Amino acid sequence: MSKTLAEKIWDEHIVRRADGEPDLLYIDLHLIHEVTSPQAFDGLRLTNRAVRRPDLTIATEDHNVPTLNIDKPIADPVSKLQVDTLRANCKEFGVRIHSLGDAEQGIVHVVGPQLGLTQPGMTIVCGDSHTSTHGAFGALAFGIGTSEVEHVLATQTLPLIRPKTMAINVEGTLKPGVTSKDIILAIIAKIGTGGGQGYVLEYRGSAIRALSMEARMTVCNMSIEAGARAGLIAPDEKTFEYIKGKPHAPKDFDAAVAYWSTLFSDADAKFDVEINLDANELEPFVTWGTNPGQGLPLNASVPNPAEITDAEERGAAERALTYMGLTAGTPLKKIAIDTVFLGSCTNGRIEDLRSAAEILKGKKISSSLRMLVVPGSARVRLQAESEGLDKVFLDAGAEWRSAGCSMCLGMNPDQLAVGERSASTSNRNFEGRQGKGGRTHLVSPLVAAATALRGTLSSPADL
Amino acid sequence: MEKFIKHTGTGVPLRRSNVDTDQIIPAVYLKRVTRSGFEDGLFAAWRNDPDFVLNQEAFKKGTVLVAGADFGTGSSREHAVWALQNYGFKAVISSRFADIFRGNSLKGGLLTIIVSQEEVEALWSAIESKPETAITVDLETRTVSYDSTVLNFVIDDYTRWRLMEGLDDIGLTLKQTESIDSFEKTRADYKPKTLPILK
Numbered sequence: 001m002s003k004t005l006a007e008k009i010w011d012e013h014i015v016r017r018a019d020g021e022p023d024l025l026y027i028d029l030h031l032i033h034e035v036t037s038p039q040a041f042d043g044l045r046l047t048n049r050a051v052r053r054p055d056l057t058i059a060t061e062d063h064n065v066p067t068l069n070i071d072k073p074i075a076d077p078v079s080k081l082q083v084d085t086l087r088a089n090c091k092e093f094g095v096r097i098h099s100l101g102d103a104e105q106g107i108v109h110v111v112g113p114q115l116g117l118t119q120p121g122m123t124i125v126c127g128d129s130h131t132s133t134h135g136a137f138g139a140l141a142f143g144i145g146t147s148e149v150e151h152v153l154a155t156q157t158l159p160l161i162r163p164k165t166m167a168i169n170v171e172g173t174l175k176p177g178v179t180s181k182d183i184i185l186a187i188i189a190k191i192g193t194g195g196g197q198g199y200v201l202e203y204r205g206s207a208i209r210a211l212s213m214e215a216r217m218t219v220c221n222m223s224i225e226a227g228a229r230a231g232l233i234a235p236d237e238k239t240f241e242y243i244k245g246k247p248h249a250p251k252d253f254d255a256a257v258a259y260w261s262t263l264f265s266d267a268d269a270k271f272d273v274e275i276n277l278d279a280n281e282l283e284p285f286v287t288w289g290t291n292p293g294q295g296l297p298l299n300a301s302v303p304n305p306a307e308i309t310d311a312e313e314r315g316a317a318e319r320a321l322t323y324m325g326l327t328a329g330t331p332l333k334k335i336a337i338d339t340v341f342l343g344s345c346t347n348g349r350i351e352d353l354r355s356a357a358e359i360l361k362g363k364k365i366s367s368s369l370r371m372l373v374v375p376g377s378a379r380v381r382l383q384a385e386s387e388g389l390d391k392v393f394l395d396a397g398a399e400w401r402s403a404g405c406s407m408c409l410g411m412n413p414d415q416l417a418v419g420e421r422s423a424s425t426s427n428r429n430f431e432g433r434q435g436k437g438g439r440t441h442l443v444s445p446l447v448a449a450a451t452a453l454r455g456t457l458s459s460p461a462d463l
Numbered sequence: 464m465e466k467f468i469k470h471t472g473t474g475v476p477l478r479r480s481n482v483d484t485d486q487i488i489p490a491v492y493l494k495r496v497t498r499s500g501f502e503d504g505l506f507a508a509w510r511n512d513p514d515f516v517l518n519q520e521a522f523k524k525g526t527v528l529v530a531g532a533d534f535g536t537g538s539s540r541e542h543a544v545w546a547l548q549n550y551g552f553k554a555v556i557s558s559r560f561a562d563i564f565r566g567n568s569l570k571g572g573l574l575t576i577i578v579s580q581e582e583v584e585a586l587w588s589a590i591e592s593k594p595e596t597a598i599t600v601d602l603e604t605r606t607v608s609y610d611s612t613v614l615n616f617v618i619d620d621y622t623r624w625r626l627m628e629g630l631d632d633i634g635l636t637l638k639q640t641e642s643i644d645s646f647e648k649t650r651a652d653y654k655p656k657t658l659p660i661l662k
């Protein structure tokens with residue numbers, strides 16, 4: 001019977017299937033971090049349970065760590081306790097951990113792929129909704145809650161209801177200056193933040209195949225912003241090439257490739273829903289509101305809520321404009337920015353840093369703003385430094401930080417002040433996401449860099 | 464887990480759609496390593512506003528939250544469920560929930576109930592005009608009832624049974640250890656392990 005890619009992976013991981021019950025699915029890799037794991041380990045202790053497969057589990061510190069002075073103890077005692085708790089739990093239960101200061105420390109979704117642990121055909125979970133990132137390798141990867149973290153620790157399985165499948169076909173060629181971030185922002189604006197609920201998304205088409213692995217990760221990363229728990233892309237030569245030579249690449253590489261090459265949706269497989277997007281038409285995208293679906297091409301103006309017919313959407317747009325301090329009709333390119341954030345699991349990889357550095361090289365950022373450059377992992381930071389990118393950023397007047405989630409979420413010391421406005425390469429523009437009262441515009445690394453130079457939302461073409 | 468069979472309480476009308484998990488509990492409140500005490504972070508940004516529904520005397524004691532569509536979008540933080548439970552909520556009613564939030568809530572014993580948007584609107588009007596309206600959420604009969612209205616909702620048999628018995632998912636899965644053992648024997652050996660690579 002013909003199957004979609006997601007169905008193939010699902011079926012290969014069924015440990016037990018019974019009528020009227022969720023499928024019990026085997027989990028190949030479990031990533032953990034400090035914020036969503038302490039209560040799970042506590043649960044194990046209370047019930048006297050062990051971690052079934054520490055050898056399929058790996059931890060890193062990312063959400064709650066500072067990106068300055070990382071050689072000093074963490075200043076905030078509550079954050080310190082959370083990080084210390086993770087370290088103690090990993091020690092007690094025998095889980096490998098990459099702590100602050102370690103060359104492999106970093107955002108959990110950057111660390112997995114760079115170690116070569118993320119591979120096609122796997123099931124991957126993490127107590128973090130952006131686990132969908134790993135889908136770029138043709139893995140079925142999704143975020144879970146803390147009870148599920150505990151469940152996977154104890155059993156290496158999860159009881160799950162089989163999701164529906166949605167194909168998103170992106171055909172054509174991107175114009176210069178348009179990136180994979182713009183593809184995914186356009187998809188979310190099209191299907192809405194609830195459009196993917198209950199589905200696994202499969203991104204397909206010539207525009208997706210043309211993307212690098214890192215650009216594919218950016219697309220899959222934001223599947224959750226479209227409401228989908230997982231999004232994936234069929235593996236190809238680029239995928240195999242990317243994994244080759246990584247520390248955890250399979251020793252019997254040929255056997256692995258032989259299997260990986262079977263991982264695609266069959267030609268006559270039926271998706272529950274299909275969506276089409278024309279890549280030729282895409283422009284750099286930016287969000288104007290407080291959910292990721294409230295986005296427009298950079299050349300547009302702030303929308304007028306009065307023109308929105310759906311009452312619910314109109315109300316949301318009105319509230320968003322008030323929160324964002326924007327007036328309908330203002331050209332998006334006239335919006336002045338206070339802080340540019342380049343980083344996160346969406347756009348904190350080496351290619352993202354390279355593409356921004358290329359624009360900033362030999363130039364100075366606007367004196368009206370600050371720019372934070374935060375590599376997604378310590379490894380990315382080292383790589384960037386070996387290429388001299390740190391100097392480019394510093395010479396341009398930006399700050400060069402250590403690895404972590406940083407300003408992607410208002411939890412660690414890197415936060416927006418009340419009313420402060422950012423152009424951010426991260427993935428969520430919710431109210432207060434980057435700090436209480438902070439105002440977020442989601443953008444690509446290219447738009448972030450161009451904006452840093454001009455002080456207002458800009459695309460590289462404006463330079 | 465506590466059994467959930469039937470609950471009667473008053474409602475809290477939250478007339479907002481797309482309430483994401485950063486609104487339910489902002490990240491700064493996620494630093495605790497316990498499962499309790501998250502009520503102080505619940506809707507933190509809105510609680511400063513004296514007009515916010517939970518600051519109104521009439522709704523302070525409510526245990527059934529009635530929210531706009533797409534409740535719980537955003538992050539996978541289960542803290543959002545704990546914050547609602549720690550505050551005292553037993554059930555949330557909406558026309559649409561985000562997948563991960565719904566999964567988390569049903570695992571943790573917070574009943575999330577889907578009814579149509581019109582039914583949500585009617586319920587809002589009923590509680591706003593008479594905050595003391597008793598709302599009964601009955602998992603046995605899969606109904607929500609208030610005044611003379613009875614709404615049916617859908618929940619799969621398995622989840623319903625688990626909630627009504629108060630069963631722990633992990634305990635249930637551990638009964639399948641033999642199936643897990645035999646599945647593991649068939650796994651390909653080129654699949655990666657996280658053991659440190661010795662150079």
Ligand code: SF4
Nearest residue numbers: 130344345405408409
């Ligand atoms: S970078 Fe942002 S989205 Fe990614 S894992 Fe960290 S907090 Fe979550």
